[in-house]
Amino acid sequence: MPNGNLDNHLFPIGSNGNSVLSWPQRKSIILDVAKGLAYLHYGVKPAIYHRDIKATNILLDGEFRARVADFGLAKQSREGQSHLTTRVAGTHGYLAPEYALYGQLTEKSDVYSFGVVVLEIMCRRKALDLSSGSPRSFLITDWAWSLVKAGKIEKVLDASLMNGGDSLNANPKGIMERFVHVGILCAHVMVALRPTIVDALKMLEGDIEVPTIPDRPTPLGHPSFYRGDNNNTFSISPALSALQLHSGDMLR
Numbered sequence: 001m002p003n004g005n006l007d008n009h010l011f012p013i014g015s016n017g018n019s020v021l022s023w024p025q026r027k028s029i030i031l032d033v034a035k036g037l038a039y040l041h042y043g044v045k046p047a048i049y050h051r052d053i054k055a056t057n058i059l060l061d062g063e064f065r066a067r068v069a070d071f072g073l074a075k076q077s078r079e080g081q082s083h084l085t086t087r088v089a090g091t092h093g094y095l096a097p098e099y100a101l102y103g104q105l106t107e108k109s110d111v112y113s114f115g116v117v118v119l120e121i122m123c124r125r126k127a128l129d130l131s132s133g134s135p136r137s138f139l140i141t142d143w144a145w146s147l148v149k150a151g152k153i154e155k156v157l158d159a160s161l162m163n164g165g166d167s168l169n170a171n172p173k174g175i176m177e178r179f180v181h182v183g184i185l186c187a188h189v190m191v192a193l194r195p196t197i198v199d200a201l202k203m204l205e206g207d208i209e210v211p212t213i214p215d216r217p218t219p220l221g222h223p224s225f226y227r228g229d230n231n232n233t234f235s236i237s238p239a240l241s242a243l244q245l246h247s248g249d250m251l252r
């Protein structure tokens with residue numbers, strides 16, 4: 001594909017000549033991916049779960065239209081059955097917690113990964129960053145939610161989206177914020193709270209309201225996940241913690 005993958009454009013290595021994606025380009029990429037997933041989940045029978053939705057698997061054509069690629073991990077659903085898989089595959093940062101932990105594979109695992117991609121596109125930050133040297137790793141879902149919850153959604157949006165150039169659009173900021181909300185909702189820890197990809201698409205297009213986002217468990221970076229002094233600090237995943245999430249909640 002002439003424009004390579006989405007990751008190349010969101011997170012270019014060095015100055016490889018890629019200019020930053022505009023808001024109309026980002027919006028159309030997100031909608032294209034949602035439509036691609038809606039086709040996999042509802043347009044074919046049995047449904048197909050992609051299992052590896054992430055920025056490097058979203059390819060861009062000459063007009064920056066997005067195609068969901070790389071079906072190396074895709075699985076056909078088993079009608080009427082929730083699929084439990086013993087071999088979890090996918091990519092850190094994009095994996096739905098119930099799938100990563102329990103191997104529970106449903107269409108909502110792809111919806112989770114889609115939500116992470118939406119947040120990456122809107123924030124221009126990587127899904128997961130363990131490289132900072134800090135024990136407090138960066139997980140985009142927790143980071144975005146804690147800011148949105150605190151009423152600071154403008155801090156979540158990529159600053160380059162705010163640099164004008166989209167004046168033709170009547171209210172781009174309101175629409176951008178809606179996209180962030182949908183991303184957070186799709187990447188909610190609890191399966192039942194995630195919309196289907198079809199409903200997520202309707203929310204993105206403004207055809208249905210984005211519901212109020214129910215709270216998430218305490219983020220990974222929260223002090224309650226750390227114990228001991230600075231020399232002996234360890235962290236546990238919120239998904240593994242029973243502190244705020246009752247066991248089994250994620251499976252519903």
Ligand SMILES: Nc1ncnc2c1ncn2[C@@H]1O[C@H](COP(=O)(O)OP(=O)(O)OP(=O)(O)O)[C@@H](O)[C@H]1O
Nearest residue numbers: 001002003004005052056057058059069070072091
């Ligand atoms: N048709 C294509 N046009 C342009 N780039 C492509 C095409 N197919 C694959 N790529 C790119 O080639 C690279 C290697 O792809 P590959 O699928 O092996 O790795 P990946 O997407 O990083 O990880 P994963 O194996 O988990 O999918 C990626 O950057 C991918 O986006």
Ligand SMILES: [Mg+2]
Nearest residue numbers: 056057069070
């Ligand atoms: Mg790939």
